[in-house]
Amino acid sequence: MRVSPCQASLGAAIGLNLLLLLVLYWRWPLRPVPPGSSCRPPRGAPGVTVLLREYEPLDNDVPGTARAFAPRHPVAVVTDAALYPPLPLPAGVTVLALRPAPERPPPLAQAERLVRTRHVALVPDGTRAAPGLLERMRAALEDGAGDARIAVAPVGTAPLRCLAVRLEAREWTVRYRHAPGAPGLCQAVEGSAVLLLRTRDLFALPFPLARPVTAALFIQAAFRGWRLRVLPAAFPLSRRLPLSPEAQWKARSGLETRRRRLMRELGIKREVLPDGRERWHGCGKDTARCFGTVHAGTPQYLLSGRWTPPCCLRALRETTRRVVSVLEASGIRYWLEGGSLLGAVRLRDIIPWDYDVDLGLYKEDVGKCRWLAAAAAGEAVEDEEGFLWEKAAEGEFYRVHYSRSNRLHVDLWPFYSRGGVMTKDTWLGHRQDVEFPERFLQPRVPLEFAGMTAMAPNSAREFLEFKFGAGAIENPEYPNPSVMRMGQE
Structure with a gap:
């Protein structure tokens, strides 16, 4: 077989390349790649990422705080949108904007790629680094016994106070009280603090970077039964x-503003503070009520495993007090009806899910x-205290609303006697919506209800069992058991 000059040239070129590769191999041998190595630090690398x-x-010390921690730890400034005005941040400090943008990946996915360390510290503005303290917090979290999932250290000279937290999710309420003794293993703390936790724990929370930071983390931790381990050593304050x-x-x-937004996201309408004061985060006179139209006698919150928001109960009590005072001043004979009478007999208050x-x-x-007379003539009128009186669109009865904006209301049902039986012109098909003997109103009797005294039928137990059936007082039930029964939450 003859080899052409072209084939000979091609073979020589291939041989020369192989010889060159062999020389390079012997001169710079390939080293095995360690398992798990990559161009980027592995997920869960040792260390603590500082989040500001x-x-x-406008008035902040973010550049100074970042400089204090940046030499030893990765630092990220977390912001809702682009930082404005711009800040002179040290080199290497990352800015993480949380607001979604169509040209960027989801913000929290970015955060999880950004935070490569096993632990993360949420550091308040103005904090200065203390040598080794973040490492001691990490060791206390990992080495300590118990169910602590967050390590806490104070910032500044003021000591932290340990708090106990009681969540009443069904009542949309969180209660705080000072826990006795020195801080150690707490549910929350009072005071400025650095919070350190595992990165996977932080980003497993539904609202990992919500503000105010401490309130958001403490309430979410309480929902999960997490504890806080408190260290006595403090970070300096600038x-x-x-x-x-x-x-x-x-x-x-x-x-x-941030606290109200946070509580709305967490489903908290009322905070009871350690000194007994209350913070309310629900509806008011100038807002709509906290729930929409009620279908089949079953509010949406019941299907979510909750009862009537406490702000709504408070508004209903205020409205009832106003209506009762007007009716009594006008000489109108009225009485507690239906579920409201049931709540008065059972609890001396509104039923918690009504x-x-x-x-x-x-x-x-x-x-x-005069307010009812105007409503009867077809005019919706607002009284001098801002309550709105009007005729109901559904039939021959009246409603008094908490305000023109907030339609929480008291229903007023006009009855008249016919042959000794009390009847009315509009029936909405409720089980308890029936005629009854007038003798229950002769006489009417006072009964404690919703923080006041209101008039009620005599023989209230007999009246209620006439309307609801035997055992109505002792056996609570939701308004429409065919949709949802007590105990099915």
């Missing part, structure tokens, strides 16, 4: 000029009250 999340947009009165006002206003209050009254007395 709690700061004011010396800064005091904020101007305007800046202080903006800081307080911003904090309150969404309105029912009062009966004598139809012939309607004209004695």
Whole structure:
């Protein structure tokens, strides 16, 4: 077989390349790649990433706080949108914007790629690094016994106070109280603090970077039964000029706005503070009520495993007090009806899952009250305290709303006597919505209800069992058992 000059040239080139590769191999041998190595640090690498999340947009010490931690730890500034005004951050400090943008990956997915360390520390603005303290917090979290999932250290000279937290999710309420003794293993703390936890725990929370940071983490931790391990050593606090009165006002206003938003996301309508004061985060006179139209007698919150929001119960009590005072001042004969009477007998209050209050009254007395008379003539009128009186669209009865915006209401049912039996012109098909003997109203009797005294039928037990059936008082049930029964939450 003859080899052409072209084939000979090609073979020589291939041989020369193989010889060159062999020489390179012997001169720079390939080293095996260690298992798990990559161009980026492995997920869950040892160390602590510092997140700066709690700061004011204008008057802050974020650059100084970042510089204090950046030499030894990765630092990220967490912001809702792009930082504005821009901050002179040290080299290597990352900015993580949480607001979604169509051209970027989901923000929390970015956060999980950014935080490569096994632990993360949420550091408040103005904190200064203390040598080895983050490492001691990490060791206390990993080496300590018990169910602690967050390590806490104070910032500044003021000590932390240990708090006990009681969640009443069905009542949309969280209660705090000071726990006795020195801080150790707590459910929450009072005071400025650095919080350290495992990265996987932080990003497993539904609201991992919500503000205010400490309130968000403590409530979410309480839902999961997590504890806090408190260290006595403190981080230094930077010396800064005091904020101007305007800046202080903006800081307080911003904090309150963020807290309201957080509580709405967490489903908390009321906070009871250690000193007994209350913070309310639900509806008011100038807002809509906390729930929508009720279908089949079953509010949506019942299907979510909750009872009537406490702000709604408070508004119903206020409305009832107003209506009762007007009816009594007008000389109108009224009485507690239906589920409201049931709540008065059972609890001296509104039933915790009820969404309105029912009062009966004598139809012939309607004209004695100017608000009711105007409503009967087809005019919706707002009284001097902002309650709205109107005729119901569903039939021949009246409603008094908490306000024009907030439609929490008291229903007023006009009854009249026919042959000794109390009847009315509109029936909505409720089980308890039946005629009854007038003798239950002769006489009416006072009964404690919702923080006041209201008039009620005599022989209340007999009246209720006439309407609801035997055992109605002792056997609570939801308004429409065919949709949801007690105990099915």
